[in-house]
Amino acid sequence: MNKKFINLALVAALGFSTYIAPITAFASTDEDIKASTEKLVDLENKEETAESQLSTITATIADNEKKAESLVADMQETQTSMKVLEEQITNLKSAIEKREAKLEEQARSVQVDGDSRNFVDFLLNAESISDVLGRVGVVSQIVSANQSLVEAQAADQDAVVAKQNETEEKVEEQTLLAAKLEASKTDLEQQKLEKEAVVASIAAEKSVVENEKEKFLAVKAAAEKGAEELALVKTTATSNSSASVETVSTKTTVASEVTAKPAATEKAVETKKATTSNGSWTTIKNAAYGVTGTPYLYGGTSTSGFDCSGFTMYAFSAAGINLPRTAGAQYAASTKVSQSEAQPGDLVFFNQTGSIDHVGIYLGNNQFIGSQSSSGVAVTTISQAYWAQYLVGFGRIN
Structure with a gap:
């Protein structure tokens, strides 16, 4: 009886001392x-x-996309109007040339420069009264016809000037529309990146916390299992209690190992900086001139059509240089240089709508090549009246 009592006391003491560890673990893990x-x-x-x-943000992006579609439609309408205006100007010039030929022909037969003596001589040479009356009618018709031709000639010349002015206004309107599209595209790209950043940040943070919680729950489950086994040892009080305590200690050790956190690994990302060396500039220039005449296309980045920043991306990519997608981003990524320091291969930037909205490749001698909405890929002069008023500066890709 005494021996049994001693065994029970020993087992109880061992079980209680070993049971303290899981209880403490529960508190910390909880x-x-x-x-x-x-x-x-x-x-x-x-x-x-x-x-x-x-x-x-999504609603704003959708709204901006609708505006972009509307601007593209306006550009297409403007281009159609330009073609119609060009045809009208051609027809007016043709009509003027025909009238000038007719006036010259009549001037050779009867002078119409205001010297009335030719008409008087013509009348005096009449052989009879009826002949005089006939000749008066002829003179009247000639003067009237010539006067109508002169008036029509003057009106058409005025119309040509008006049509030319209208065409130039349409070209500028189209260029500004393209600039608005470029600025709108920059906003869309920025909002898209911000949206992706927000989503990725929340997802990553939630993933970390959820993984930590799962680990803590695993530790708690292991500790609870160990506690249950210790409780079983206390109630049985058999002669193999030592072995049971050892088993429980092993379980507790396993539970402690579960709490060990794996070391985090980081992967370094290297960025390669491109330079516009002499060899690179030759490659860029050849690529740029190789697509001369390619039509302007909003959002275009291929030989089927370019917008301004899509063209510069295409030319620089031929030399292994990756430029950002928009004119504004290319401006931000470049090292600013003065016009006197600018070299062929630098980028030249313009602001037509309140932000950087057009970019081209500087060729030297105040010239640049770019994809303009009015001409497609073509060489243009910076000092041209239109572009000079919107010039922002030059940037170098280092």
């Missing part, structure tokens, strides 16, 4: 789980707010 849960609740609240913001 605090960790509670903290992780609170973090998740906080992240869920942030996620709800972010989703609301993302909805607003």
